[in-house]
Amino acid sequence: MAKIEIGANTFLYPMPTVLVGANVDGKPTFLTVAYCGIMDDKPPAISVSSNKPHYTNRGIHENGTFSVNIPTAEMAEITDYCGLVSGHKVDKSSLFKVFYGKLETAPMIEECALNLECRLIQTLQLGRHESFIGEIVAVYSEERYLTNKLPDPLKMQPIIFTYHDDNYWRIGEHLGKAFEIGKKLKGK
Numbered sequence: 001m002a003k004i005e006i007g008a009n010t011f012l013y014p015m016p017t018v019l020v021g022a023n024v025d026g027k028p029t030f031l032t033v034a035y036c037g038i039m040d041d042k043p044p045a046i047s048v049s050s051n052k053p054h055y056t057n058r059g060i061h062e063n064g065t066f067s068v069n070i071p072t073a074e075m076a077e078i079t080d081y082c083g084l085v086s087g088h089k090v091d092k093s094s095l096f097k098v099f100y101g102k103l104e105t106a107p108m109i110e111e112c113a114l115n116l117e118c119r120l121i122q123t124l125q126l127g128r129h130e131s132f133i134g135e136i137v138a139v140y141s142e143e144r145y146l147t148n149k150l151p152d153p154l155k156m157q158p159i160i161f162t163y164h165d166d167n168y169w170r171i172g173e174h175l176g177k178a179f180e181i182g183k184k185l186k187g188k
Contacts, residue, residue, distance in 0.1 A: 010163060017159035017168065019082055020048050021067035021098075021107040022059030028093045028107030031056035032083030034161040035129065036068065044136040046116060049129040055087030060132050063105040064120045068134075069112040073157040073170040080168070101138050108140065113156035115140040 015034040022029060035049035046068055050057060060066045071079045082092060097110035101117045108115035118134030145156045153171050160169040175181070 013162060014160040014169065015163060017071065017079060017161045018048070019069040019071055019079060019109060019112065020050070020056055020060075021069060021109065022056045022065070023063055023105050023107055024055060024059035024087065025062075027091070028098045029056050029059060029087040030069070030082050030092050030095065030107075030109065031087070032079055034163060035131075039133055045121065045133055046118060046136055047131050047133045049126070049131040051128050052125075052130050057130055057132075060120060061123075065103045065106040066118050066120065066132060066134060067106040067108045068116040068118060069109040070114040070116075070156060070158050071109075071112050073159055073168075075111060076159055076168050079159060099140075101140065103137060113141060113145045113158065114151050 016036050018033050018036050019030045020033045020036075031050060031054055033048050033050055037047055039045040039047050048066070048068060056066075078095060082095070085092070096112075098107045099110055100107060101115075103117055103119060106117045108117060116136050117138040117140070119137050120132055121135050122133040124131040124133070141151055146152060147155065154174070157170050160171065161167070162169065
């Protein structure tokens with residue numbers, strides 16, 4: 001089978017779909033983001049990137065805090081809506097049940113399966129985007145989304161996004177234990 005070049009583009013699949021929360025003028029707002037990823041584990045750090053004019057960016061700069069909320073597949077419609085409307089024009093503060101944690105200024109969504117409370121540690125300016133790197137200071141979930149006290153992706157059913165064809169997906173089957181299934185190939 002011959003490989004064909006399909007261009008230099010952001011083809012990294014799958015992409016998580018998250019709701020980033022921040023307070024703007026003391027009021028919670030949320031933005032749908034797919035440019036999100038883990039940066040480090042000691043300290044635990046995450047990055048989210050969004051276009052510079054986004055309203056939520058203002059709140060991240062204002063407070064130095066933000067949240068990353070993992071919506072369930074059942075939340076696809078409201079999650080998409082948060083990306084379609086701007087906080088500059090629509091008040092998103094009443095769309096969800098909001099709670100606060102240790103930092104007191106990073107609004108989190110009760111309806112989401114997992115919430116990461118973050119303290120801003122660095123902002124990078126990249127083209128049209130700002131990338132916010134945050135230290136994860138606390139993580140919140142409900143027992144129903146955990147297995148052995150750890151987040152269970154099959155229970156959470158996070159929304160997965162494919163950017164270039166603009167589709168949402170849900171997770172499928174378990175393939176095997178990481179750092180285990182490849183051991184049989186060692187020594188061959």
